[in-house]
Amino acid sequence: MSKPVLKINDLKAKIEEKQILKGVNLEVKGGEIHAIMGPNGTGKSTLSQVIMGHPKYEVTGGEISMNGEDVLEMEVDERAKAGLFLAMQYPSEIPGVTNSDFLRMAKREKLKEQGSRLKLMDFQKDLNASIKELKMPEEMADRYLNEGFSGGEKKRNEILQMLLLKPEIAILDEVDSGLDVDALKIVGDAVNSMRSDNFGCLIITHYQRILEYIKPDFVHVMMQGKIVKSGDISLMQKIDAEGYDWIKAELGITDETIDG
Numbered sequence: 001m002s003k004p005v006l007k008i009n010d011l012k013a014k015i016e017e018k019q020i021l022k023g024v025n026l027e028v029k030g031g032e033i034h035a036i037m038g039p040n041g042t043g044k045s046t047l048s049q050v051i052m053g054h055p056k057y058e059v060t061g062g063e064i065s066m067n068g069e070d071v072l073e074m075e076v077d078e079r080a081k082a083g084l085f086l087a088m089q090y091p092s093e094i095p096g097v098t099n100s101d102f103l104r105m106a107k108r109e110k111l112k113e114q115g116s117r118l119k120l121m122d123f124q125k126d127l128n129a130s131i132k133e134l135k136m137p138e139e140m141a142d143r144y145l146n147e148g149f150s151g152g153e154k155k156r157n158e159i160l161q162m163l164l165l166k167p168e169i170a171i172l173d174e175v176d177s178g179l180d181v182d183a184l185k186i187v188g189d190a191v192n193s194m195r196s197d198n199f200g201c202l203i204i205t206h207y208q209r210i211l212e213y214i215k216p217d218f219v220h221v222m223m224q225g226k227i228v229k230s231g232d233i234s235l236m237q238k239i240d241a242e243g244y245d246w247i248k249a250e251l252g253i254t255d256e257t258i259d260g
Contacts, residue, residue: 003030003197004067004083004168006051011062013050020046022225023062028169031197035211035236036204038222039244044204045089047222048173052086053079066169080106081113083168087158087175094145099157102145103127103164110165123164130163133193135186151178159190170194171202176210188213208240223253 006028013021020043028034036044050057051064053076064071066082074082094102108118131140134156146154155175162170172191176184191201191214203214211219211233219236221229221244229235229247238246248254 002067004200005029006084006169006200006202007063007065008047008051009063009065011047011050011064012060013046013057014060015046015057019060020057020225021050021062024222024225024227026202026220026227028200028202030168030200031195032218033191033195033201033203033214033216034218034220035216036202036220036222036227037206037236037239040206042222043225044222045173048086048089048171048202048204051079051171052076052084077109080165080167081110085162085165085167085170087155087162087170087172089174089177091146091154091158093147093149095147097145098142099145099160100127100141103161106161106165126164130160130190133163133186134160134190136160152180152183155179156183156187159187162194163190166194166199168198169200169202171204173204174206175203176205176207184210185213208236211236221247223248223251228253 008024008026011021011024012019024047026034036047038044046057050059051071053074059072066079066084069082071079071082071084104118104123107123111118127141131138136156140157146157149157155178158175175187179187188210194201203210203216205211216233216236219231219233220227221235221239228251
């Protein structure tokens with residue numbers, strides 16, 4: 001089985017009349033952890049939303065493919081069935097639908113796409129094991145999806161969904177916000193447990209702290225709607241020590257913010 005691969009080529013996107021993404025190029029393969037860093041308002045979260053097909057963004061150029069298939073021609077649910085997953089920065093609350101019901105329906109649809117059937121006993125066993133791995137209370141399975149959850153509980157719940165759905169490429173958008181040090185380690189361990197040739201991950205973050213637990217293979221810096229610099233973990237360490245001013249000076253960037 002070949003490794004999954006997400007390819008983004010010269011991607012451009014706008015919201016209303018404001019151009020946010022201005023030519024993003026990126027490739028994420030199975031077995032790789034990528035991190036995108038950058039100041040606020042440079043297009044990082046927009047990139048995650050465009051990949052997953054948020055309707056408020058208009059793609060104005062470029063391509064996204066998943067395992068050779070045109071992602072931009074897919075509906076949102078088709079992107080998920082194709083193996084993409086987004087842990088959202090601001091997960092929505094869905095009153096009346098329990099975590100367990102939501103995950104069971106999502107897992108059933110994914111397996112149906114693969115020509116398999118969901119076995120309830122196996123699903124329940126996996127759900128219980130994942131809740132335990134994330135050190136979540138057992139009753140989380142029976143609570144309504146994200147309703148009344150703290151910020152940290154919502155983020156852990158996103159990782160719970162990732163563990164159960166086992167995507168090929170996961171995008172984690174600001175998954176570290178709202179997490180204390182102990183929760184960061186738990187989430188980091190959970191993501192690391194997914195590492196394999198069948199799983200690639202793109203982490204979008206402002207800070208180094210989550211990357212202390214999930215060591216990235218590649219680090220990218222995003223400014224002005226583009227990836228302007230890439231490197232290994234040493235790039236992250238230099239940013240942590242010196243900030244972004246040296247990159248702006250090196251590239252002649254005076255105003256990196258585009259409100260995306």
